[in-house]
Amino acid sequence: QQQVKQSPQSLIVQKGGISIINCAYENTAFDYFPWYQQFPGKGPALLIAIRPDVSEKKEGRFTISFNKSAKQFSLHIMDSQPGDSATYFCAAAQGGSEKLVFGKGTKLTVNP
Amino acid sequence: NAGVMQNPRHLVRRRGQEARLRCSPMKGHSHVYWYRQLPEEGLKFMVYLQKENIIDESGMPKERFSAEFPKEGPSILRIQQVVRGDSAAYFCASSSARADTQYFGPGTRLTVL
Numbered sequence: 001q002q003q004v005k006q007s008p009q010s011l012i013v014q015k016g017g018i019s020i021i022n023c024a025y026e027n028t029a030f031d032y033f034p035w036y037q038q039f040p041g042k043g044p045a046l047l048i049a050i051r052p053d054v055s056e057k058k059e060g061r062f063t064i065s066f067n068k069s070a071k072q073f074s075l076h077i078m079d080s081q082p083g084d085s086a087t088y089f090c091a092a093a094q095g096g097s098e099k100l101v102f103g104k105g106t107k108l109t110v111n112p
Numbered sequence: 113n114a115g116v117m118q119n120p121r122h123l124v125r126r127r128g129q130e131a132r133l134r135c136s137p138m139k140g141h142s143h144v145y146w147y148r149q150l151p152e153e154g155l156k157f158m159v160y161l162q163k164e165n166i167i168d169e170s171g172m173p174k175e176r177f178s179a180e181f182p183k184e185g186p187s188i189l190r191i192q193q194v195v196r197g198d199s200a201a202y203f204c205a206s207s208s209a210r211a212d213t214q215y216f217g218p219g220t221r222l223t224v225l
Contacts, residue, residue: 043203043216089154098145098210102154
């Protein structure tokens with residue numbers, strides 16, 4: 001049973017464009033939603049995270065939008081750059097739980 | 113300030129051999145997590161440990177897999193009698209407190225021939 005569904009599987013964006021990656025979850029007990037960025041051959045690195053008490057969180061060019069009623073959250077990368085080319089994973093965790101449940105990932109390619 | 117360290121980075125084993133993967137958490141972190149990443153898949157939780165204790169091993173296969181985090185030294189993920197299906201990237205993460213931000217290591221890529 002896949003608890004966090006991520007789409008699209010791959011995404012190609014032109015430099016300067018907006019990259020949008022979506023995730024949907026099933027477990028209404030989830031209350032922590034981080035996004036990780038992974039470059040080839042590296043471990044995932046925390047990019048930005050949100051809790052359900054806010055609908056949006058912005059850090060630089062990265063924004064998480066959260067829709068609790070729809071059980072969806074998304075990552076927006078503004079002014080996408082070739083250096084943003086990586087695989088992005090959404091994840092979710094239940095309050096007080098250390099067990100992160102990951103989506104399958106989105107491979108982002110930003111063309112110069 | 114070193115991050116999470118894992119070794120070896122690449123490990124090749126033949127079917128039936130044992131694989132030992134090591135993880136040294138970030139300085140000051142006493143919580144360790146192991147995840148497995150199969151090709152084209154997201155990471156799957158395996159086990160959560162604190163020093164000398166296994167807290168949650170709900171993601172560990174029932175047989176052949178074990179983990180420990182001794183009082184001194186790194187955390188070890190041990191896979192006995194490896195099979196081809198064990199080929200994957202194994203990531204360790206650490207945190208300073210339970211349910212706090214997890215910081216990942218570079219992973220160990222296990223290949224079973």
